[in-house]
Amino acid sequence: MKALLYTPSLPRFFGARLLGKRFPRKLLPLRLAEVPLPEREGFLRVRVRLSGICGSDLALLYGKSPPSIAPFFSFPAVLGHEILGEYEGSLVAVNPLLACADRGLPPCPRCQEGEEGLCQNVAEGPLAPGMLGYNRDLPGGWGEWVLARPERLYPIPPGVPEERAVFAEPLAVVLRGLNKLKPWPEEVLVLGMGTIGLLAVRLLRALGYTGRLLAVAKYPHQAERAKAFGADGVYGSAKEALLARARRYRYLLFEGYRGGYEAVVEASGSGRGFREALALAREGGKVLLLGAPGLEVVDLSPFWFKEVALWGSYTYTREEFREAVGLLPELEGLESLVGGVYPLEAWPEALVAKGKALFRPKG
Ligand SMILES: [Zn+2]
Ligand SMILES: [Zn+2]
Incomplete structure (x- = not known):
């Protein structure tokens, strides 16, 4: 089958890391390839x-x-x-986790608790390490077919358009994270209005959150959408959000702030966003990380000096995934986040699409 294959390459890795978005896209370590579709006992073929x-x-x-x-x-x-995916004529969301159950292993302590996203055996057993999309043995979704066990398939409720249904997986991540903010704070600030941030705003309201919901958006079109999705107010920058709520103090060359937001959801996935989130959280506040900054230089004093608490959300339990799929019918408008639908061969354009980019493999 045709699929987009990622093959690590050290020169390209360092080139892309150094040049960032200026790195020529055609040289990224991704290519359209003919790859075999493996057979695996207990796994279904899903288009x-x-x-x-x-x-x-x-x-x-x-x-x-x-x-x-x-x-x-x-x-x-x-x-x-x-x-x-499509299985036997029905639309299904695919839970991409490959935990103990998929690896033919007895459940580890985390899997026993239902926390398959925290499985301790993701690099063990007869399958290569990683979930679908990061796995050498089983193909991810940027190809014509995937393989998944039956319990990883979630039927899409009738009437949900495909371009909304495809958000099931990131919705499940956001849902898990937002539930960690309970009991609901009186105020939530969501930092970053890319797809994840907008999902967080939309989902908070869908979950019945009636408190004050604020957002930081870089671009005007994101700000508009945030308001349409239920934000009470939108700031143009983290600095603006900070000055709106915190008091600034100065001593010699130094400055610091007192006050801030009860809960800050970091949805930009960047180191800068993480630093800003820690600064924006008020004394005794909470920061929820929905993104994945790597190595960063960060002032950690807010954890101690302001006793800020940090939470993360990486994946989901089966129940959280099911709940996310169940919410799809009422999440009208999510499909408006789609910035483009591309065939596999158009991947260089898809990678720089504005908004959420989707692949629609033929075959
Ligand atoms: Zn496990
Ligand atoms: Zn993801």
């Missing part, structure tokens, strides 16, 4: 309808992935972990 490009895919391609998670991926791999 890919749509598959999203996630920030972590771009981080991988541009050499920005955190080094400490590298041993838990295996390459070369067909990328794509946001997967909308």
Whole structure:
């Protein structure tokens, strides 16, 4: 089958890491290839309808992935972990986790608790390390087919358009994270209005959050969408958000702030966003990380001086994934986040699309 294969290459890794978005896209370590579709006992063949490009895919391609998670991926791999498939004529969201159950192993302590996203055996057993989209043995969604066990397939409720249904996976990540903010704070600030930040705003309201919901958006079109999705107010920068709520103090050359936001959701996935989130959280506040900054220089004093608490959300339990799929019918408008739908061969354009880019493999 045709698929987009990622093959690590040290020169390209360092080139892309150094030059960032200026690195020639055609030289990124991704290519359209003919790859075999493996057979695997207990796994079903699912035709890919749509598959999203996630920030972590771009981080991988541009050499920005955190080094400490590298041993838990295996390459070369067909990328794509946001997967909308078709099985026996029905649309299904694919949970891409490859935990103990998929690896034919007895459940580890985390899997026993249902926390498959925290599985301790993701680099063990007969399957190569990593989930679908980061796995050498099983292809991810940027190809014509994926293989998944039946319990990893979630039927899409009738009437949900495909371009909304494809958000099931990132929605599940955001849902898990937002639930960690409970009991609901009186105020939430969401930092970064890319796909994840906008999902967070939309989902908070869908979950019945009635408190004050604020956002930081870089671009005017993101700010408009944030308001349409339920934000009460939108700042143009983190600095503006900080000055709006915190008091500034100066001593010699130094400055510091008192006050801030009860809960800050970091949805930009950048080191800068992380630093800003820590500064924006008020004394005793919470920071939720929905993105994945790697090696960063950060002032950690807010954890101690302001007793800020930090939470993260990486993946999901089966129940969280099911709940996310169940919310799709009421999440009207999510499909407006789609910036373009591309055939596999148009990947150089897809990687720089504005908004959420999706692949629609033929075949
Ligand atoms: Zn992702
Ligand atoms: Zn496990």
